[in-house]
Structure formats: structure tokens, C-alpha cells
Amino acid sequence: MIFKPVTHVLFDMDGLILNTENLYTIAFQNILSRFGKDYTFELKQRLMGLQSLETAKLIIKELDLPMTVEEFLEESNKEFEKLFPDTQVLPGAARLIEHFSKHKVPIGLATSSSLESYHLKTDKHHQQLFSLFPYKTFGSSEPEVKNGKPSPDIFIVAASKFPQQPTPDQCLVFEDAVNGVKAARAAGMQVVMVPDPRVNKKDTEEATLVLKSLEDFKPELFGLPPFENEQ
Structure with missing residues (x-):
């Protein structure tokens, strides 16, 4: 496959840089278990990449929970406060971010998380x-x-924050979720996907490139500076 060279890079966060997708599963299952409900992977896939309000509405509707959106968000936040401070960086993420920063490749974070949630996940260990x-x-x-x-809203907004605004085809997105890949493609951007192993291969077909880990990414494929001592 031929990849087009890019100048700017956008990263998702949850499930790509940090192991927070696993923590979301634990948090939501802790809530749902009170009502005898299961947080299935099928439902999780539909939620990945949604905003907080959208997530709460969909879970309540799909599982017929006797909770208001406000109650679900409040209970979720209690779980997040317990779980998120001890997030872990996923393999290859730090190396890649540090590499781009060192070589002055413009990078941006494009996460569906709230600002408060972001600080919970990053302040203790990853500032x-x-x-x-x-x-x-x-x-x-x-x-x-x-x-x-x-x-595509989040990637369009994220790209607009670069001082020298790139065109969509100059942007490369890193994602783990099917919804995230669809968003990047809808924004007119190439996207590297690092999916959960449980994702159906058919659901990864819109991605420009699919990898098992960020450790496997070769920047030069997209015209970006290669890692030192590597071809």
C-alpha cells in the first residue's frame, strides 16, 4: 500500500497512549453489576470515542437502566476517581511521542475525554x-x-489549533477505536489503527494502516523522520 507523506500528527489518548479503555470497562461494569447487567465488548465498541453525555445516554437506553443521565455520570465519576490516577502508558506510545517532539513534528492530542478526566489520568504519573x-x-x-x-468534529478542531494549519491530507491520526478511524477518515485524514485484538478484522478496513502495537510503527512510511539507527 502507498501512503501519502504528512506533516502533522494527531493522537487519540484512551486505549492508544494510556490503558484507560480497560479502566472504563471496570468502572462501567462496577455500576452495571448493581443492576445485574453486563458491559459487553459489543456495547463498548459502540461507545468508544463518544463524548461523556453521549456515552451515558446510550448505556442507559441500551441496558434499560433505572438511572438518569446525571446519576450515571455522577456514579461514573466516582469510579474514575478511584481508577484513573494509576493509568499506564501503552507499549511504543512514549517512544513515538518523544521522537516526534524531538524532531519538531507538530503533534496534537485529540481525545473525547473531558479536561477533568484528562487530569485524573495524567497528573499523577504522566505530566x-x-x-x-x-x-x-x-x-x-x-x-x-x-x-x-x-x-469528524474533534479532528477538524484539533487540526485547526496548529499555528500553520495543515490541510486534512497533511494530517496523520493514531487511533485504537473503530469510531475513531471513521472520524479521521470523515475528516479526510489518513489513520493508523492499533485495535483491541477482539475487534473484527472487517471493522479495521477503513484504516490506512493497522498495527498490533505502536512499537511497530515506521515513521518514514509517511514521510516523517525515521527512528535513529533504523531504516
Whole structure:
């Protein structure tokens, strides 16, 4: 496959840089278990990339929960406060972010998380790594991002924050979720996907490139500076 060279890079966060998708599963299952319900992977896939409000509405509707959206969000936040401070960086993520930063490749964070959730996930252990992102977009906190993924809003807004605004075809997105890939493609951008192993291969076909891990990414495929001592 031929890839087009890019100049700017956008990263999703949950499930790509941090292991928070696993923590979301634990948090939501803790809530649902009170009502004898299961948080299935099928439902999880539909939720990945949605904003907080959209997530709460869909879970309540799909599982017929006797809760209001406000109650679900409140219970979720209690779970997040317990789980998110001890997030872990996923393999290859820090190396890639540090590499782009070192070589002055413009990078931005494009996460559906709220600003509050972001701080819960990063402040304790990962401030230094995330300080390398000069531009950050928080889908659940910024009114400009009107719709969550798979709508392209977040990537369009994130790209607009670069001082020298790139065209969509100059942007490369890193994602783990099917909704995120759809959003990037809808924004006119190439996208590298690192999916959960349980994702059906057919659901990864829209991605420009599919990898098992960020450790396997070769920047030069997209015209970006290669890792030192590697061809």
C-alpha cells in the first residue's frame, strides 16, 4: 500500500497512549453489576470515542437502566476517581511521542475525554509525557466539538489549533477505536489503527494502516523522520 507523506500528527489518548479503555470497562461494569447487567465488548465498541453525555445516554437506553443521565455520570465519576490516577502508558506510545517532539513534528492530542478526566489520568504519573503535546483538544469539554466520534468534529478542531494549519491530507491520526478511524477518515485524514485484538478484522478496513502495537510503527512510511539507527 502507498501512503501519502504528512506533516502533522494527531493522537487519540484512551486505549492508544494510556490503558484507560480497560479502566472504563471496570468502572462501567462496577455500576452495571448493581443492576445485574453486563458491559459487553459489543456495547463498548459502540461507545468508544463518544463524548461523556453521549456515552451515558446510550448505556442507559441500551441496558434499560433505572438511572438518569446525571446519576450515571455522577456514579461514573466516582469510579474514575478511584481508577484513573494509576493509568499506564501503552507499549511504543512514549517512544513515538518523544521522537516526534524531538524532531519538531507538530503533534496534537485529540481525545473525547473531558479536561477533568484528562487530569485524573495524567497528573499523577504522566505530566512530563503529555507536556510534549503543545495542542490538546478535549471532546467532552470543548463546545466547538459538537459531536463525538465517528463524526469528524474533534479532528477538524484539533487540526485547526496548529499555528500553520495543515490541510486534512497533511494530517496523520493514531487511533485504537473503530469510531475513531471513521472520524479521521470523515475528516479526510489518513489513520493508523492499533485495535483491541477482539475487534473484527472487517471493522479495521477503513484504516490506512493497522498495527498490533505502536512499537511497530515506521515513521518514514509517511514521510516523517525515521527512528535513529533504523531504516
